[in-house]
Amino acid sequence: MNRRVLLIGVAVAGLAVAGAGMTSVLMDLPQDAVPVQDPVGDALREANRAPVQTPASPSSQAPATPASGSPSTVPTAAPGAPVVIVTPEAEIAAVQEEAPPEAAAEAPKVEAAPVAAPGRRQRRPVAVIHAIDKVTAESMLFEVEVGGRPVRFNKTLIFSVRACEVSAPDELTEDAIAYLEVGVQPRGVAVPTEARQIFKGWMFASSPAISGLQHPIYDAWVVGCKA
Structure with missing residues (x-):
């Protein structure tokens, strides 16, 4: 009885070793x-087939806005009074002259952002x-x-x-x-x-x-x- 059990165990162990060897051989064999x-090539081909939109005619475009450096509208003055033209640059200079010198000193300090670790x-x-x-x-x-x-x-x-x-x-x-x-x-x-x-x-x-x-x-x- 013990001899039969021993033979069965040896046979099972041999089959296990043979199965492991066969699996290793199959893993080494190349597959077709x-x-x-x-998907990238398909997306590019779809983009090439898409219809090209023609630009709108110049007449349908909105009129250009006036340049920032152009003078503002001249106010209506009484006859004989001198006309004063106020430009945006003059308005900015007047505001800067009226600002107290302490405003620049009280500006908040910008701290440098911490350097992130590389991904x-x-x-x-x-x-x-x-x-x-x-x-x-x-x-x-x-x-x-x-x-x-x-x-x-x-x-x-x-x-x-x-x-x-x-x-x-x-x-x-x-x-x-x-x-x-x-x-x-x-x-x-x-x-x-x-x-x-x-x-x-x-x-x-x-x-x-x-x-x-x-x-x-x-x-x-x-x-x-x-x-």
């Missing part, structure tokens, strides 16, 4: 890229990649999970993402940054080989021409990070 929509970049679990095959002219926008299964584009190019984050609110440029590892591994070969790495580093969505993948056959760059 799936196209996703481009932190927020990490996202999914990176959006755009890849192009320059030979077949195939282009695709697809997603890659951070730390998840690699994604294969066009049966050869394999993408793995280690991090993806967006710029902080206080940064001058709104950007998305991702750390990618890109390799080449032909599909359908008789003896599977390890992917040959052709890119490893950070990609910036704001400068794809500088940080993107530049290859004789493929071009790829990061588009954004999704929650």
Whole structure:
């Protein structure tokens, strides 16, 4: 009886180890890229299709207001009396002369605002990649999970993402940054080989021409990070 229980326990342990090994193998196997929509591109195309509004004719525009430096209306004076023209500049000078000198000294002091701490970049679990095959002219926008299964584009190019984050609110440029590892591994070969790495580093969505993948056959760059 004890021997049977021991054999059952060994069998269960073996199945558990085999299942864990199979899961690890499946996580290492790349999955095919799936196209996703481009909401930014759709919005730009809709804006280009919107009708252009023609400007109103000059006759329908409101008359221009008089300049601030023009003199005020001349009051009606009795015949023979001298006419005095009072300009806005003269009125301001008269008010400043009548103000007591203590008014300037009693002006409240403006305290400098405290310097806010710099914001932190927020990490996202999914990176959006755009890849192009320059030979077949195939282009695709697809997603890659951070730390998840690699994604294969066009049966050869394999993408793995280690991090993806967006710029902080206080940064001058709104950007998305991702750390990618890109390799080449032909599909359908008789003896599977390890992917040959052709890119490893950070990609910036704001400068794809500088940080993107530049290859004789493929071009790829990061588009954004999704929650």
